[in-house]
């Protein structure tokens with residue numbers, strides 16, 4: 001099943017199949033947590049299905065059974081290998097061999113490249129060859145929430161399918177079917193820029209508590225009541241990417257609170273008062289400087305940089321932020 005907010009993308013792709021105008025390469029773009037990868041899976045299942053029912057895969061035919069068992073011979077998913085930060089050229093070369101074969105069961109060979117922005121330069125160049133000279137009937141689906149991180153040469157050879165955050169009501173309703181209370185759902189959706197799957201993951205993982213703890217620790221750091229190196233040691237047990245995204249969103253809200261009294265644009269709606277108090281004490285140029293430092297730290301998480309050192313450096317810098 002696709003998610004309720006993906007109907008227009010589904011209808012449009014099915015129309016293209018009907019017209020025989022499905023391209024060789026699709027790029028599923030949009031924020032993280034909108035279910036793009038699940039959609040890619042469902043769409044691939046549809047393409048493997050021998051007898052779709054009401055525009056959905058039947059789940060019973062031989063094609064569906066093979067797909068659901070993860071053993072369909074015409075289907076491959078490329079993803080980050082365990083403990084790797086990049087998709088390497090070998091993974092894409094193997095793909096070339098797979099694509100050169102004729103489809104056995106489905107009408108075409110299907111490849112999903114998850115986290116496509118994580119392909120290294122050689123992998124991207126290798127993929128480019130497949131995109132430039134598609135062999136036989138193939139469909140390559142790239143999925144990423146960071147389209148800007150991919151070479152223009154790749155993007156220009158894909159048909160982009162854009163996914164958007166759903167309306168608040170649709171997202172809240174969906175979260176309630178997953179067991180999230182309405183009030184909690186609104187805060188979670190605000191924090192995740194209305195990305196329902198990110199909101200659900202946050203709710204299920206206990207991250208709400210972790211986020212509160214981290215926010216309290218950040219205030220203590222600003223007020224010179226805690227040691228940045230010790231705090232870095234405590235925080236090193238948390239996922240760094242998530243941590244930096246929280247820091248970034250707190251700083252972003254502090255900057256917004258400095259510039260406007262309109263709270264519609266604030267993400268951390270449950271922390272407005274505390275954010276306002278800190279924001280009032282810090283000069284805007286200091287806030288911008290800190291925001292840039294956090295963005296740089298976030299970028300470094302994708303490199304081989306020493307993660308503890310990155311966190312320590314950031315927190316030392318934040319603790320030096322001059323309050324007025």
Ligand SMILES: [Zn+2]
Pocket residue numbers: 048049050051052057058059060061062063064065
């Ligand atoms: Zn089927």
